[in-house]
Amino acid sequence: MALRPKPWKPLTRISLSIGMLLLLIAPVAPSQAVLKDSPKALVDQAWQIVQHNYVDRSFNKQDWTAVRSRLLQPTYTSTAAAYSAIETMMESLGDPYTRFLTPAALKDLTQNVSGDFVGVGLTVSLDPATREWVVEKAFTESPAAIAGLKPQDVVVSLNGKPTPTIDPAKAGPYLVGSVGSKIAVQVRRGKENLSYTLVREHINLNPLTYQTIASKAGKIGYIRLPIFTTKSSDSMQAAIKTLESQQVAGYLLDLRGNPGGVLDAGIAITRMWLSQGTILSVQERDNPQEIVKANSAALTNKPLVVLVDHQSASASEVLSAALQDNKRAVLVGTTTFGKGLVQSFEPLNDNSGVLVTIAKYFTPNGQNIHKAGIKPNVAVEAKAEQPSVSEGDRQYQTALEVLSQNIRQSASAPSK
Numbered sequence: 001m002a003l004r005p006k007p008w009k010p011l012t013r014i015s016l017s018i019g020m021l022l023l024l025i026a027p028v029a030p031s032q033a034v035l036k037d038s039p040k041a042l043v044d045q046a047w048q049i050v051q052h053n054y055v056d057r058s059f060n061k062q063d064w065t066a067v068r069s070r071l072l073q074p075t076y077t078s079t080a081a082a083y084s085a086i087e088t089m090m091e092s093l094g095d096p097y098t099r100f101l102t103p104a105a106l107k108d109l110t111q112n113v114s115g116d117f118v119g120v121g122l123t124v125s126l127d128p129a130t131r132e133w134v135v136e137k138a139f140t141e142s143p144a145a146i147a148g149l150k151p152q153d154v155v156v157s158l159n160g161k162p163t164p165t166i167d168p169a170k171a172g173p174y175l176v177g178s179v180g181s182k183i184a185v186q187v188r189r190g191k192e193n194l195s196y197t198l199v200r201e202h203i204n205l206n207p208l209t210y211q212t213i214a215s216k217a218g219k220i221g222y223i224r225l226p227i228f229t230t231k232s233s234d235s236m237q238a239a240i241k242t243l244e245s246q247q248v249a250g251y252l253l254d255l256r257g258n259p260g261g262v263l264d265a266g267i268a269i270t271r272m273w274l275s276q277g278t279i280l281s282v283q284e285r286d287n288p289q290e291i292v293k294a295n296s297a298a299l300t301n302k303p304l305v306v307l308v309d310h311q312s313a314s315a316s317e318v319l320s321a322a323l324q325d326n327k328r329a330v331l332v333g334t335t336t337f338g339k340g341l342v343q344s345f346e347p348l349n350d351n352s353g354v355l356v357t358i359a360k361y362f363t364p365n366g367q368n369i370h371k372a373g374i375k376p377n378v379a380v381e382a383k384a385e386q387p388s389v390s391e392g393d394r395q396y397q398t399a400l401e402v403l404s405q406n407i408r409q410s411a412s413a414p415s416k
Contacts, residue, residue: 039082043071046086046100046354049346050093053358055285060094067092079350086354095357097343103351118179120144120198124155131164132156135187137226137257140207143198154188208235210243217404218249222389225253225269228261228315233268240272240299250303250407252399254389256333256382260314263342267292270322272299277326278364280318282342285358294326303406304329305399308376313337321363321374330406331376332399340370378402 047068050059059067071089076082086100121142124133133155138144155163158174166174174183177200185196210223221243225232243251260266270279274294281291306329308320317336323329342359362368380398389396 039076039079040072042079042082042348042350042352043076043085043089044068045348047071047089049354050089050098050356053285053344053346053356054093054098055341055357055359056093056095057285060092062092083352090354097341097355098357099355101345101353101355106347106351106353118177118200119203120183120185120200121203122149127154133163133166139203142203143201147196147198149185149187149196150189152189153194156186156188156193157184158186159184208232208239210239212243212246212248213252213400215400215404217407219247220400220403220407221246221248221251223251223253224389225255226258228258228263228265228269230262230265232262232265233272236269236272237299244300248302250305250403250410251300252305252307252396252403253329254307254396255312255316255320256307256309256395257311258313258316259311259337260316260339263315263318266315266318270294270319271296273304273323274298274326274328275301277322277328279322280364281362281366283360283362289362294322303403303410305403305406306331307395307399308333308336308374309382309395310334310337310373313339317369317374318361321365321367321369324374324377325364330378330402331374332378332402333376333380333395334382335375335379336369336373338369338371338373340368340372 047064051064051068067089071085074081074085076085083100083102090099121139122144123136123139125136126132127134135144135149135151135153135155137151138149157163158166161174177183179200179202181200183198183200185198187194187196207227208223208225210221213220213222221240223236223239223243225236240251267279271294275296275298276294279292279294281289283289304323306320306323308316308331312320312333313336317339320329320331320336324331340360340362341357342361343355344358345353345355347353360368360370363374378398380395382395383392391397
C-alpha cells in the first residue's frame with residue numbers, strides 16, 4: 001500500500017444505518033496544550049483534533065480559534081454539558097460526516113465494524129418531515145426479518161417511547177442490547193398499525209451470499225455484497241475461489257444498497273478482481289496526494305459486471321470506480337450515492353470520540369465523486385420494491401444480458 005506509515009484501520013459508521021463513511025484511525029498531534037481532565041478538557045480535546053486534522057483549512061469559513069475561546073468560556077459542570085458543546089461545535093462545520101460519538105455509540109460502532117453484534121438486525125433512516133424512523137433493511141434471518149418487518153415500515157415507538165423524540169445518532173441502546181433481551185416495536189404500514197416484540201440475538205453483518213446461475217452464455221457466478229466489514233474480504237475470497245472451482249464463465253457482483261464500510265475491505269476486494277492499476281488516491285490537508293494501487297495477481301480475469309444504485313456508497317464506490325476506470329468491469333444500474341470524503345476516528349479521554357473528515361479521495365481517473373456519484377456504463381432504473389435476482393428485476397436482467405454478451409465476446413476473442 002502506498003500510503004505513508006500510520007495505522008490504516010478504517011471503521012464504518014454504525015448507528016442505525018451503516019456505512020457511507022471511509023474511516024481511519026490516525027494519531028493526533030495537538031497544536032495547543034490540552035486542559036487537565038475535566039468536562040471542559042473534553043471540549044478542548046475535541047477542538048484540537050479538528051484543528052489539527054480537518055480537511056477544510058477555513059473550517060467552513062469560520063474563525064476556529066474564536067470558536068475555541070467561545071467554547072471554553074462556560075463552566076461545564078457535567079459530561080453531558082460537554083458532550084452538548086462538542087456536538088454544537090461539530091455541527092458548526094456543516095459536515096454531516098464530522099460528528100461526536102458517545103461511549104455507547106462508540107461501543108456500537110466498534111462491535112459492528114467486526115460484522116457481529118447483538119441486536120434485532122434493523123437499519124432505519126429518519127423522515128425529515130415527521131422525525132419518525134423508516135425501515136431501510138431487516139437483515140436476513142435476523143429477529144426483525146423473521147418477525148416480518150419490511151422496508152418502508154414506519155417505526156412509531158420503541159418500548160413505548162415515540163421515535164420522533166429519540167435522536168437517531170443516540171439510538172443504539174434502543175436496538176442493541178444483551179442476548180435474549182426484548183424490545184417492543186410499534187410499526188405503521190400504510191394504514192395498518194402493527195406491534196412486535198423482538199428478542200435481541202447475535203447478528204452477522206457480513207451476509208455475503210453467492211450462487212451459480214445458468215445462462216445461454218454458460219454458468220455465471222452471482223455474488224451479493226450488502227456491506228463492507230472486516231470479514232468481507234475473506235468471505236469474498238472464499239466465494240470467488242469456490243465459484244472458480246465450479247468453472248463459471250463470468251461474474252455478476254451486486255452492490256446495490258451497499259452503503260460502504262471498511263475501506264481496507266474495499267481495497268482488498270478490488271485487488272481480487274484487478275491485477276494492476278490505480279485503485280484510488282487520497283488527498284489530506286497538508287500532505288501530497290497518495291496513491292493506492294493493485295499489487296498482486298487477481299483471483300480471476302473472467303468477465304465481470306457490477307450492479308449499483310443510488311444507495312451504493314463509500315467503499316462500494318471505491319470498488320466500483322476502480323473496476324470501471326480500469327476497464328475491468330461494466331457498471332449497470334443507476335448513479336451511485338456520491339461519497340468522496342475520508343474520515344478518521346479519534347478517541348477522547350473518557351472513551352467517547354469524534355469522527356473527523358481528514359481527506360478527499362479520487363478515482364483512478366482523478367475524479368472526486370462527492371455529491372456527484374458514479375454513472376454506470378449502462379443506465380437502468382429500478383422499479384419500486386422490485387424483487388431481487390428475478391425476472392421482475394430489470395437491473396439484474398440487463399446485467400445478465402450485458403455479462404452474457406461479454407462472455408461470448410471473450411470466448412471468441414483470439415488468445416494472447
